[in-house]
Amino acid sequence: MQARFVRLAEQERRPIVLSVDGVAVDAMEGDVLLTVLMLHRGFARISEFGDGPRAGFCMMGACQDCWVWTGSGDRLRACSTAAAEGMDIHTSAPEGLWPIPA
Amino acid sequence: MADPRIVIVGAGPAGTRAAELLVAAGLRPVVIDESPRSGGQIYRRPPPNFTRSHEQLYGTEAGRARAIHATFDAFANKVDYRAETLAWAVKDDRVFVQKAMTVEQIPYDALLLAPGATDRLIPLEGWTRPGCYSLGAAQITLKAQGCAIGQEVVFVGTGPLLYLVAYQYMKAGIAPVAVLDTSSLAQQLRGLPLMVARPEQLIKGAQIVSALRQGGVRVLRGVRPLEVLGDDRSVTGMRFCDAAGHEQELRCTAVGMGYHLRAESQLADLAGCSFEFHPTVRQWLPVIDEMGRSSIRNVYLAGDGVRILGADGAEVAGRLAAIALLSDLGWPIDQAKVRSLQAEMRRHVRFASGIAKAFPWPHEQVAAIPDRTLICRCEAITAGELRASVKDLFSPEVNRAKAFSRVGMGRCQGRFCGPASQEVVAAANGAPIQSAGRIRGQAPVKPLPIGITEETSRG
Numbered sequence: 001m002q003a004r005f006v007r008l009a010e011q012e013r014r015p016i017v018l019s020v021d022g023v024a025v026d027a028m029e030g031d032v033l034l035t036v037l038m039l040h041r042g043f044a045r046i047s048e049f050g051d052g053p054r055a056g057f058c059m060m061g062a063c064q065d066c067w068v069w070t071g072s073g074d075r076l077r078a079c080s081t082a083a084a085e086g087m088d089i090h091t092s093a094p095e096g097l098w099p100i101p102a
Numbered sequence: 103m104a105d106p107r108i109v110i111v112g113a114g115p116a117g118t119r120a121a122e123l124l125v126a127a128g129l130r131p132v133v134i135d136e137s138p139r140s141g142g143q144i145y146r147r148p149p150p151n152f153t154r155s156h157e158q159l160y161g162t163e164a165g166r167a168r169a170i171h172a173t174f175d176a177f178a179n180k181v182d183y184r185a186e187t188l189a190w191a192v193k194d195d196r197v198f199v200q201k202a203m204t205v206e207q208i209p210y211d212a213l214l215l216a217p218g219a220t221d222r223l224i225p226l227e228g229w230t231r232p233g234c235y236s237l238g239a240a241q242i243t244l245k246a247q248g249c250a251i252g253q254e255v256v257f258v259g260t261g262p263l264l265y266l267v268a269y270q271y272m273k274a275g276i277a278p279v280a281v282l283d284t285s286s287l288a289q290q291l292r293g294l295p296l297m298v299a300r301p302e303q304l305i306k307g308a309q310i311v312s313a314l315r316q317g318g319v320r321v322l323r324g325v326r327p328l329e330v331l332g333d334d335r336s337v338t339g340m341r342f343c344d345a346a347g348h349e350q351e352l353r354c355t356a357v358g359m360g361y362h363l364r365a366e367s368q369l370a371d372l373a374g375c376s377f378e379f380h381p382t383v384r385q386w387l388p389v390i391d392e393m394g395r396s397s398i399r400n401v402y403l404a405g406d407g408v409r410i411l412g413a414d415g416a417e418v419a420g421r422l423a424a425i426a427l428l429s430d431l432g433w434p435i436d437q438a439k440v441r442s443l444q445a446e447m448r449r450h451v452r453f454a455s456g457i458a459k460a461f462p463w464p465h466e467q468v469a470a471i472p473d474r475t476l477i478c479r480c481e482a483i484t485a486g487e488l489r490a491s492v493k494d495l496f497s498p499e500v501n502r503a504k505a506f507s508r509v510g511m512g513r514c515q516g517r518f519c520g521p522a523s524q525e526v527v528a529a530a531n532g533a534p535i536q537s538a539g540r541i542r543g544q545a546p547v548k549p550l551p552i553g554i555t556e557e558t559s560r561g
């Protein structure tokens with residue numbers, strides 16, 4: 001996909017590397033996961049209701065439209081979770097968790 | 103009461119000013135804050151390793167932001183501050199909170215709710231496309247992350263925040279493509295007589311609009327937004343009807359949208375507080391007296407979570423509510439101070455009613471949302487499906503319509519579809535907006551992670 005956010009300031013922070021859908025991506029200490037996703041991936045998750053990708057909406061933990069998952073299956077709100085070195089983030093739920101297949 | 107247990111929810115301008123007075127009275131309140139750092143949303147603090155100054159972050163409000171942050175920091179070790187903690191229910195004089203994977207019940211003798219607000223939205227065709235954000239999101243991305251939501255941004259909606267965010271983007275180096283305001287110039291002039299209650303704010307507003315124009319930003323009033331254009335990968339443009347009735351399209355890669363704010367009143371609802379309908383803002387809000395006492399004996403309400411007055415008004419409201427709380431617990435109060443705060447409060451209320459007149463929630467546009475447009479972002483439910491719950495299944499109000507259509511039942515719990523749902527249901531019934539009611543608060547007020555465990559209750 002594509003870069004969406006544009007960095008305008010605060011670019012002198014310590015670099016970190018984390019994994020998004022198995023791909024190593026560069027970020028900076030202090031970035032939240034949604035920022036990392038919007039700089040590298042262009043979306044946060046795919047709607048379970050068949051209407052395409054979502055990229056977050058409210059950035060303040062209210063809309064729940066930026067849910068992502070860790071490799072071990074924990075669900076995170078990307079807009080309010082700080083990115084950290086070595087994180088393993090997935091834009092789709094690990095197999096067997098959610099959505100529950102019909 | 104010798105050592106009353108007091109819980110404050112929220113550490114923004116209202117919560118900070120309330121806690122300050124309680125600490126000064128020798129009390130040690132619990133302060134519950136969903137954020138990692140105090141300040142709330144409008145004075146949101148970036149992560150600790152960010153270096154921009156208060157002036158760069160908060161512009162003309164730098165002094166107020168600095169004062170709120172310094173005040174909180176000065177008493178932080180005199181309160182039981184719970185950062186990154188969600189208050190998700192209130193029942194039987196206890197607040198239920200969650201932090202990471204644990205939940206806890208905190209009993210209280212008095213509860214002061216200052217949970218703030220979120221953007222009030224109107225569903226628009228294409229508003230779920232990647233690149234479309236709330237105005238609040240556009241501002242937080244800039245303040246707390248040092249980023250713009252896109253390279254070419256159109257801001258659409260109405261209210262002071264619409265212009266402020268556009269101005270902040272321009273100052274940060276990304277001049278927006280356009281500002282599209284649903285309010286007309288005539289409406290804005292009608293709000294003037296009330297808005298002169300705070301002349302300094304009025305002047306700031308005028309300066310912002312003129313700076314945007316000078317910076318080459320198109321500012322169009324009286325528009326009717328039609329569609330966020332794009333594909334399933336991204337926003338590519340914005341289609342709207344201008345004031346003359348001509349359809350126009352603008353190219354852009356991101357859209358920021360919002361129509362003032364809506365109060366986060368769910369916890370007040372769960373505490374059993376009575377609500378009343380406010381016709382000027384077309385919202386149901388908790389009933390309070392002129393101090394911030396709710397209809398429930400030991401529950402006090404302050405800030406944008408009960409009346410949308412903005413950050414300055416929230417500071418006054420937080421102080422008044424704390425004084426009421428102390429007074430009810432038997433502390434002596436300074437009547438002259440109360441009178442001066444109440445006079446200040448009336449000025450904020452008058453200004454806010456001017457804002458509501460100048461930048462009205464365009465309810466006729468909300469009621470006319472096309473059937474095919476997704477009204478519920480959470481579960482992709484259309485306005486047509488919501489209307490069917492009224493027309494075919496005879497829902498008289500929004501909670502019945504929610505049961506039938508699931509609009510308001512998704513993970514945002516009606517925060518982003520609720521205000522629009524009220525208008526659509528009322529219009530489909532051909533009935534006044536009050537008759538559609540409001541979506542009732544439900545616990546947990548935000549989704550909790552699966553697998554949380556309960557810590558030993560403190561009482």
